Amino acid sequence: MARAQGDRKRGRKKSGVTSHVLIFLLCISLMTLGKADISAMNSLRTIMTGLTMPIADVVAVPIRAITSMVESAQAAAKLREENLKLREDVKRLSRWRLQAELLQSENRQLRSVSGVIVPDATTPVSARVIAINADSFAHVVMINIGRDKGIRRGNAVTTTDGLVGMIIDVGAKHSQVLLLTDINAMIPVILSSSSWPATTVGQNTTTLKLRFLPAEATVEVDELVQTSGHGGVLPAGIPVGRIRNINGDLITIDPIVDLKRLSFVSVLVTDEDPGFSTKELLDQAYSPLPQEEDGFSLQGLNALGQREDSDVTQNDGQQDGN
Amino acid sequence: MLFDRKADQILFQQVFAFVLLMLAVFVESGLGLVPSFYGSVPKISFCLLFLIALNRPAAVPLYPVLLVGLIYDTVQGSPFGYTSSLYLIILGVVEWRRPFLIIADPSVIWSEFVIMLVGLMIYIFAVFMIFHGAWPPFAEILFQIGFTALLFPIFNWMISFGRQVGLYLGGEQ
Numbered sequence: 001m002a003r004a005q006g007d008r009k010r011g012r013k014k015s016g017v018t019s020h021v022l023i024f025l026l027c028i029s030l031m032t033l034g035k036a037d038i039s040a041m042n043s044l045r046t047i048m049t050g051l052t053m054p055i056a057d058v059v060a061v062p063i064r065a066i067t068s069m070v071e072s073a074q075a076a077a078k079l080r081e082e083n084l085k086l087r088e089d090v091k092r093l094s095r096w097r098l099q100a101e102l103l104q105s106e107n108r109q110l111r112s113v114s115g116v117i118v119p120d121a122t123t124p125v126s127a128r129v130i131a132i133n134a135d136s137f138a139h140v141v142m143i144n145i146g147r148d149k150g151i152r153r154g155n156a157v158t159t160t161d162g163l164v165g166m167i168i169d170v171g172a173k174h175s176q177v178l179l180l181t182d183i184n185a186m187i188p189v190i191l192s193s194s195s196w197p198a199t200t201v202g203q204n205t206t207t208l209k210l211r212f213l214p215a216e217a218t219v220e221v222d223e224l225v226q227t228s229g230h231g232g233v234l235p236a237g238i239p240v241g242r243i244r245n246i247n248g249d250l251i252t253i254d255p256i257v258d259l260k261r262l263s264f265v266s267v268l269v270t271d272e273d274p275g276f277s278t279k280e281l282l283d284q285a286y287s288p289l290p291q292e293e294d295g296f297s298l299q300g301l302n303a304l305g306q307r308e309d310s311d312v313t314q315n316d317g318q319q320d321g322n
Numbered sequence: 323m324l325f326d327r328k329a330d331q332i333l334f335q336q337v338f339a340f341v342l343l344m345l346a347v348f349v350e351s352g353l354g355l356v357p358s359f360y361g362s363v364p365k366i367s368f369c370l371l372f373l374i375a376l377n378r379p380a381a382v383p384l385y386p387v388l389l390v391g392l393i394y395d396t397v398q399g400s401p402f403g404y405t406s407s408l409y410l411i412i413l414g415v416v417e418w419r420r421p422f423l424i425i426a427d428p429s430v431i432w433s434e435f436v437i438m439l440v441g442l443m444i445y446i447f448a449v450f451m452i453f454h455g456a457w458p459p460f461a462e463i464l465f466q467i468g469f470t471a472l473l474f475p476i477f478n479w480m481i482s483f484g485r486q487v488g489l490y491l492g493g494e495q
Contacts, residue, residue: 016417019384020384020410020413020414020417023384023385023388023406023410024407024410024411026388026403027388027391027403027406027407027410028403028407029403030392030402030403030406031401031402031403031404031407031449031453033402034401034402035401035453041402044402045396045402048392048393048396049396049397052393052396052397055344055348056348056351056397059348059349059351059352060351060352060355062352063349063352063353063355063356064352064355067355067356067357129355131351131352131354131355131397131398132354132355133354133360133361133398133399134350134351134353134354134359134362134363134398135361135362135363135398135400135466136361136362136458136459136462136463136466137398137400137401137404137449137450137453138398138399138401139361140398140399142397142399176399183454183456184454203459204361204454204458204459204462205361205461205462206360259360260357260360261357263355
């Protein structure tokens with residue numbers, strides 16, 4: 001009798017271990033399927049996110065309130081110091097505003113003369129951030145608007161300071177934003193003062209790396225980096241970050257937006273579908289290199305780091321022909 | 323007998339543990355909004371799961387734990403099954419070490435938890451490298467794991483206190 005009970009107990013333990021191992025293997029399979037970017041998995045994720053979003057939103061309210069209270073108390077402590085700094089900033093910004101107005105006027109005149117085509121207009125739609133990445137595995141945030149506001153995959157997400165990231169998943173009333181610091185985020189950029197093209201790559205930390213920069217390019221610390229518009233997914237001219245450190249080939253960038261303090265963002269909704277797809281991005285995203293001579297050309301590396309044989313103008317022509 | 327009191331108790335414990343873990347998951351997700359914890363929120367759910375599995379193993383069956391992990395992955399945008407696999411490792415370790423830990427001092431339990439966290443960290447590094455083909459952000463992960471280790475004694479004390487209160491009110495050991 002006692003032996004039979006012992007056998008039953010051992011049998012139960014064995015089946016418990018087997019089911020434990022099987023469920024663990026199920027988890028590994030789910031991770032692998034997710035990596036394979038299967039559409040059924042993406043749809044499942046979108047549905048689950050839609051279901052869990054209201055709970056995440058409710059739980060975030062007291063945390064946001066406490067954080068805001070602590071930050072307000074900290075700000076009150078150094079109010080005087082900040083006031084002086086702000087006065088100086090106002091003076092400096094007034095000078096900049098005057099200069100910006102002059103440049104804007106000059107820009108308008110030059111455009112009318114040269115016939116430059118102005119990029120498609122985008123409509124900014126405001127959204128509240130519900131959840132920010134708690135782990136370093138993925139740098140993704142969730143926002144509280146989705147298809148109901150016309151959001152599409154590939155739309156740029158910004159604040160008043162600059163680029164935050166781009167939409168990667170859209171639900172009925174929520175969207176997921178891939179931050180530019182995510183390891184999978186590659187943004188085609190140009191250096192603002194020298195116009196050298198490059199690509200920023202996230203590292204799942206608070207900084208970015210600058211890659212595919214031509215060897216001849218000169219970079220300066222604190223130089224502004226902005227989107228180039230290459231690839232046609234993100235609009236050109238959105239500030240991305242400033243060069244922080246140059247250590248040989250390793251150039252690090254500080255994002256211009258304080259991603260730790262995101263509460264509201266703007267999604268730049270375009271009238272046309274940005275046509276975001278990983279494959280198209282890899283096929284189309286150019287990080288042009290100049291020729292060895294002095295002149296510029298759009299021949300260069302694609303997002304895979306492969307050198308392209310034909311230049312962009314020729315490609316466009318061929319596509320039109322097709 | 324229509325109602326089995328023990329089965330009801332276990333069901334209640336399972337529901338309570340599930341709700342507690344879900345709450346922990348959403349609090350972790352919300353703590354991501356605190357600038358100091360950006361990308362490295364301490365894993366409250368690790369502490370709770372370890373302690374619940376140690377004190378009430380029947381309260382944390384595999385499938386609800388799998389579900390909690392999947393929900394966390396949904397909210398955080400990490401690959402499906404990643405957090406569940408971490409939770410399953412915790413459950414496995416606790417099940418293996420339970421006969422020893424159930425009679426051990428809190429300091430011994432803590433040291434075993436820290437050793438387990440080191441193992442989990444190695445697993446996280448490995449998964450990160452396999453998935454992204456790059457070195458993981460060591461500083462962020464170390465901060466997260468370190469903070470979790472520091473928080474564990476507080477949760478351990480809270481659960482012990484809760485058990486003492488339960489015993490005082492006439493509950494079972």
